Amino acid sequence: MAYLGCHLSSSGGYGAMCRTAASIGADTFQFFTRNPRGGRAKAFDPQDAAVLAGELADGALGPVIAHAPYTINPCSKDPRVREFALETMADDLSKLDRIPGVYYNFHPGSHGGQGAEAGIGLIAETLRQLLPPGGRTVVLLETMAGKGSEVGGSFEELRAILDAADRPDRLGVCLDTCHVHDGGYDIANDLDGVLEEFDRVIGLQNLRAIHLNDSKNERGARKDRHAVIGGGKIGLKALAAVVRHPALRQLPMVLETPNELPGYAAEIQLLRREEANA
Ligand code: FE
Ligand code: FE
Ligand code: ZN
Numbered sequence: 524m525a526y527l528g529c530h531l532s533s534s535g536g537y538g539a540m541c542r543t544a545a546s547i548g549a550d551t552f553q554f555f556t557r558n559p560r561g562g563r564a565k566a567f568d569p570q571d572a573a574v575l576a577g578e579l580a581d582g583a584l585g586p587v588i589a590h591a592p593y594t595i596n597p598c599s600k601d602p603r604v605r606e607f608a609l610e611t612m613a614d615d616l617s618k619l620d621r622i623p624g625v626y627y628n629f630h631p632g633s634h635g636g637q638g639a640e641a642g643i644g645l646i647a648e649t650l651r652q653l654l655p656p657g658g659r660t661v662v663l664l665e666t667m668a669g670k671g672s673e674v675g676g677s678f679e680e681l682r683a684i685l686d687a688a689d690r691p692d693r694l695g696v697c698l699d700t701c702h703v704h705d706g707g708y709d710i711a712n713d714l715d716g717v718l719e720e721f722d723r724v725i726g727l728q729n730l731r732a733i734h735l736n737d738s739k740n741e742r743g744a745r746k747d748r749h750a751v752i753g754g755g756k757i758g759l760k761a762l763a764a765v766v767r768h769p770a771l772r773q774l775p776m777v778l779e780t781p782n783e784l785p786g787y788a789a790e791i792q793l794l795r796r797e798e799a800n801a
């Protein structure tokens with residue numbers, strides 16, 4: 524069984540997210556570590572974090588995903604922007620390291636005209652500085668749609684970052700179904716082929732989480748616009764196949780679809796029915 528959940532607001536804290544997840548039938552969730560458009564993080568509340576740590580430890584929840592803000596860019600041309608990304612990520616990790624079982628997902632960044640190779644080198648350098656020995660949180664690179672100068676729009680680019688960063692114990696990949704579709708991979712019709720390619724290039728053992736989204740755009744559009752499950756160009760059938768896939772079982776799958784909580788609850792229910800009807 525896959526763990527299914529959705530993106531939740533973190534404004535009420537960890538305990539509140541655990542209660543919300545339970546109320547919508549979710550056994551995982553995702554949250555932003557701070558305002559996605561930047562800004563200061565809340566102080567760490569050990570008592571509140573203990574609620575989440577307890578649910579992770581007793582198996583009530585599968586792995587949960589903390590998402591870095593969108594505004595950081597670890598491969599900016601501007602060294603101050605890179606420094607800010609490193610500081611933000613290090614601060615996030617210092618807190619997440621206190622809650623075993625939480626992944627830290629981030630967008631690799633935009634190279635801003637320097638070229639993918641330079642971007643890959645800068646991202647890897649940021650990760651090497653971010654992950655000194657001693658921490659434990661596994662950091663996930665998200666597969667991107669390849670919009671503009673985004674790095675991570677192909678499996679090869681993610682592989683190159685992983686190789687250059689050289690911290691296999693601390694790094695993994697989160698596959699976003701909307702992004703890979705928009706990036707040109709045919710998960711709508713050939714999930715097995717895409718997973719084989721992922722395995723060949725990156726290695727399925729490095730796949731730690733899924734963002735489960737439909738896409739408003741045609742395959743290869745490089746746009747990144749999420750649609751509700753079954754309301755886009757990927758379609759319910761293909762997304763149900765992701766949930767059911769034997770190689771993806773045990774992974775947390777998080778919806779980032781345009782929904783409020785009742786919509787998320789309905790999508791989780793729908794996908795669990797599809798999973799049972801294998
Ligand atoms: Fe993301
Ligand atoms: Fe995503
Ligand atoms: Zn997206």
